[in-house]
Amino acid sequence: MLPIESVPFHYNIIAQEGRARAGIFHTPHGDLLTPVFAPVGTQATVKAVTPAQLQEIHASLVLANTYHLYLRPGDELVAEMGGLHQFMHWDSPILTDSGGFQVFSLANSRKIDEDGVTFKSHIDGSTHRVTPEKSIAIQENLGADIIMAFDECAPPYDRAYNERAVARTHAWLERCMEAKKRPDQALFGIVQGGIFNDLRERSASFVSSLNLPGNAIGGLSVGETKEEMHQALDVVDAILPANKPRYLMGVGTVEDIIQGVSRGVDIFDCVLPTRLARHHAAMTRSGRLNLMNAIYKQDKSPIDECCGCYTCQNFSRAYLRHLINSREMLSATLLSIHNLYTLVTLAKEIRQAIIDGNLSSIIERFEKTK
């Protein structure tokens, strides 16, 4: 194994508490302080929020979806426009997924073989083919700091499928490494294996052996129980190299972040904060508020008295309810700002708590409010 200094994307752990870690991942677009929650900007925009507003909530990492951007506006156009950072005006780190998860989600309009996947576009029904090599080529055009290997995410309880998916994911990971050309992008491998401990072990061991700059845990929060997710994390945590960041893909509620960090996870992302915002729901540390509810009609208080976000500092629940009732776009913006702030700030506070040796108190406080 190479000494850490010679790895282009190195990760420094600056504090630990139990299995939780506070670290710094160095990227071409700045240092990423972990644990970190990444807002999702599927189509090169975090829905309803400007980059300036994302900066105000101190978001650092933003995720974009390869599948969507490949189809529209096309990765070649993004490359021509100077890459994703310039195109969407986000100068901090960006992570792109491999497109795999979205393609496999197409269910009836895709066909998988050992070489790759053929699928029909959800936009116009046109036929496309993505292989590990193609996924890397697209992601190189997009130009994110962190790119993901093309993997196969199987239904969590299907043993036979998960065996095949793990084997395929491993073979495809090696092809992704082979195909990758840009030195300014960190390729993360992905651990699969569903709810099966031996498959998770096998996958984590294989992925770890490739000495990538970071590793991801996929195929969780897709239908399994919380206990099963935690067990999978426990198995993987014991195997993945400690000196590389771990990214738990597509996971990001308050509870999942706290539980994930406690099990050695450093990076989270989830569409939930912005999706809930468009459906009138505010996330808080202790639960959710549906702001369409009539009980908020004359409620002068903010969503959360303790929240420091722009929305909570300036607007009442009654005003937000009025915007929702009046079908005003501003409700999605203000709720997205609040929900994203809640998770971004939670990750930041957890980081500081780990540095202060104080994480257990955050966990206890959370358990009490449940």
Next chain:
Amino acid sequence: MLPIESVPFHYNIIAQEGRARAGIFHTPHGDLLTPVFAPVGTQATVKAVTPAQLQEIHASLVLANTYHLYLRPGDELVAEMGGLHQFMHWDSPILTDSGGFQVFSLANSRKIDEDGVTFKSHIDGSTHRVTPEKSIAIQENLGADIIMAFDECAPPYDRAYNERAVARTHAWLERCMEAKKRPDQALFGIVQGGIFNDLRERSASFVSSLNLPGNAIGGLSVGETKEEMHQALDVVDAILPANKPRYLMGVGTVEDIIQGVSRGVDIFDCVLPTRLARHHAAMTRSGRLNLMNAIYKQDKSPIDECCGCYTCQNFSRAYLRHLINSREMLSATLLSIHNLYTLVTLAKEIRQAIIDGNLSSIIERFEKTK
């Protein structure tokens, strides 16, 4: 006539060029520098834009619609929430219309008599009645700095209707003045009269005689030609007191602002910048761009190279087109910011030009780009 100092809302003209004026209108929420363009926040929000973004484009005055807010969330609720400024978090001046224009626009679902108007809500079909007294009571609950008299806006070419509408508008104005109780709101009278010079004269003379803190010109940009609008402005300008601000209601394209200022108008408002933004169009000083157009697909330039707004400083036409094609809300936000900035800044530059004795050069430049 009272000396200007003893009028609660006084207006100081600090420079004039021809009939154009640069002034300061003192309100409880700060000094309004005129000429000024007011973004429209119909339902207590300028659509798709936060108050912080409005501040960034240096908007000073915001308009809200009495009809909409009376129906939803209700003016009493707004009063309970501390008034419109606090409710929508806008601490600069606000102007509310009287609800008259919206009610008369309901066409088939309203009935006018000498006392007021009975109409059916566009939201739930419920029946409501607004009189001059009721309009003032609603506007006092909303709490804007500038409130408008309840008037009747007739179709511009209907002579008989305009005669009746002018008489009714005058009678209702006196009732509004009688009904008004709050000393921290400036009531503006409204000049009507369609395209008929003698009616405009009669109306301007009557409204002027009441010595209100400001005066408005209604019933324009509702179907008449530009020449007819300019003639009406010329007639009215010669009669309205010079030491009171003049507000040209519902008017605000680049051309209309330039032409209006040249004819003695100080205040403008229009829904066009935000409405066009939601329909993918960008306003510039020389015309409009439809950003859905395929010619912008790979266009790296901003909407307007000379524009200093957040959108033009940071985003390409190609990115805006991508957002529009992908049905992303951010397109409405970024285009609204640009369009509002264009008009707010135009009014500001015109103001500075009047102070510098330089307005004619702005007019010439505009004529050349047409």
